[in-house]
Amino acid sequence: METRLSRYILLLILLVVIGLLVHEEKNSGSGLTPSQIAFELFAANRYKAGLFCREKGWDFCDKWADYPRSQFSSVNAALPHESTEFNLTGVKPYPMVQEFSSDSQSRLVVNEVHTSSDNSSALCAEPMAKTVKQDKPKQQIYSWTDDKGQVHFTDDARQGDQHNLSLTSYQDPEYSFDLAVKSTGGRLPLAFKDKITAAIKKVSEIYEVYLPTSGTVPVSVNLTLATTKGSYQKLQSQYAPGLGPSQGFYQAQYNMAAVWHRSDKQAYQTSVHETVHVINARLFGPTPRWFNEGLTEYFEGIRMSGYAAKIPPREWKRAFSGKSVSLDTLFSAKQETWAGSQQTMLYSQSHSLVHFLMSTPKGKISMKALLAHLVETRCAPSDYASILNNYPGGLKRLQADWVSWMNSERYRTQSF
Incomplete structure (x- = not known):
């Protein structure tokens, strides 16, 4: 009797769940089946949980935020690089990343720069900042x-x-790097300050490996960590009054990066991220958006062990499940596209491309050539596509190798 009653109760619960899914499907206008909606809801909750884990510094679940997102996912105001929506099409476990379109090379935008509140024009007009x-x-x-x-x-x-x-x-060699780390709103734990200092100096050392031996300007970074929300908001109102909710920003004009220290892991990643923006602005002036964001995403994952460092990849094959990636889309994306629903995809593609260029034999040659070109054309329009077209086989081969690298999951942790 109890077994039969349990079955009836279970059946009733299933009917209610199916009814809710059908109701949602009818009202959403998405055209998805109930099973697809169930998957979407699962992906949405997993993604939100991943963002929460990343904010709290919980390693066991922070990678959930890298998995494909659902169209039901909403923006997290504390994470400014996350988009407001992300539509999944053709949900499949591990489909191949789509290939390079035949006419992509003819439509590349080669002079697009990342314009923001960092006042890059003023930085270029005054090559030697006062703090350098x-x-x-x-x-x-x-x-x-x-x-x-x-x-x-x-x-x-x-x-x-x-x-x-x-x-x-x-x-x-003319490259030199100077870092000052301070806090506002309270004192930083000494161990954390030492950790972030070591990581950023290691980032500078890695830059030096890829930079030309001469022609670079000295780089200075003033990193300020705010230990309270109020102290961070005070910094933001003073140096970036037009910025919305955030947990970090940079002002290249003052060689400045500011971070709200909410947790050690979050502050560590954000500090590296914003510092790399300052380094890029100082070394190159305005740069292509994919290059600027790709390097920040690449370096923010750096993990130190003594004087050694490791930079891990992400699960890009899974992240791009069912998506199309191309150099054309990445290079030609406009400012409004970066700020729209494709923001997360563009950040992830930029990260993947930079990791590919930094870690593969032919990619390293291209990255060194690209950095040398950006140093030479500092604060001037740069034809970066022509530099990357020197990759053996040209841009089409670069696209094919990059896609193959992701599909075969050949991305590996780099050691420095």
């Missing part, structure tokens, strides 16, 4: 040849009394 240290004198390197024909080098001009010295064309 002045260049140190370049070191002079001399050479001389002994009686056996052996060439020697020295930086001591006084040896000219003994040898016939010749001044070489050698120049010290």
Whole structure:
């Protein structure tokens, strides 16, 4: 009797659930079946839970926010990079990422820049910001040849009394980096300050590996962490009054990054993210949006272990499940598209492309060439597409290799 009653109760519950789903389907106008709606609702709740876990710094569930989102997902005001909606089409477990369109190369927008409240024009008009240290004198390197024909080098001009010295064309690498970390609203735990300082300095070291050995301007970053909401809002009203709800911002004109310290993990990632924006603005001036955001997303995942660092990938094949990715879409996206419903997809694609360029043999060559080009054309229009077109096989091959890299899940954690 109890078993039969339990079955009746279970059947009644199922009927109620199905009825609610059917009612939702009729009123939503989405055209989805009840089972599809059930999947959508599950994905939406999983995504929201992932955002909450990421904010709290819970490692076991923060990756849920990287999974495909549902059209029912809503914006989280504390996470400014999340879009207000994301429509899933053709939900499948692991479909292949769609391939490069044949006419993509002819429609690339090569001079689009990321315009924001960072006052990049003022930064370019005044190459040396007040907070940046002045260049140190370049070191002079001399050479001389002994009686056996052996060439020697020295930086001591006084040896000219003994040898016939010749001044070489050698120049010290010009890249230099200075970081100041402070707090407002309260004191930061010393261990956290040391951790974020080590991570950002490591980011600078990685930049130096990919940058040209000369021609770069000195970089200085002033990172301020606000320990209370009130102290953060005070910073925001002073330096970014037009900014809406956020947990971090940067002002390149002052070499400044500001972060609301809500939790250690959130503040760590946001600090790295905003600092990379300052570094990019200082080194290159205005840059393509995909490049700027891709590098910030790439570096914010950096994990330190002593002096060593690891930068993990994300599950991009799963994230792009059922989606189409292309260099054309990424390069030609306008400001309103970045601010609209495709924002999350554009950020994720930018992150994936940068990780591909930073971690694969041919990609590294292209990334170094791209950074050298952006240094050379600092604060001027840059034809970055032509630089990337030097990738072996051109942009079409770059697209194909990038897609294949994701589909075959060859992305790996990088060690530095």
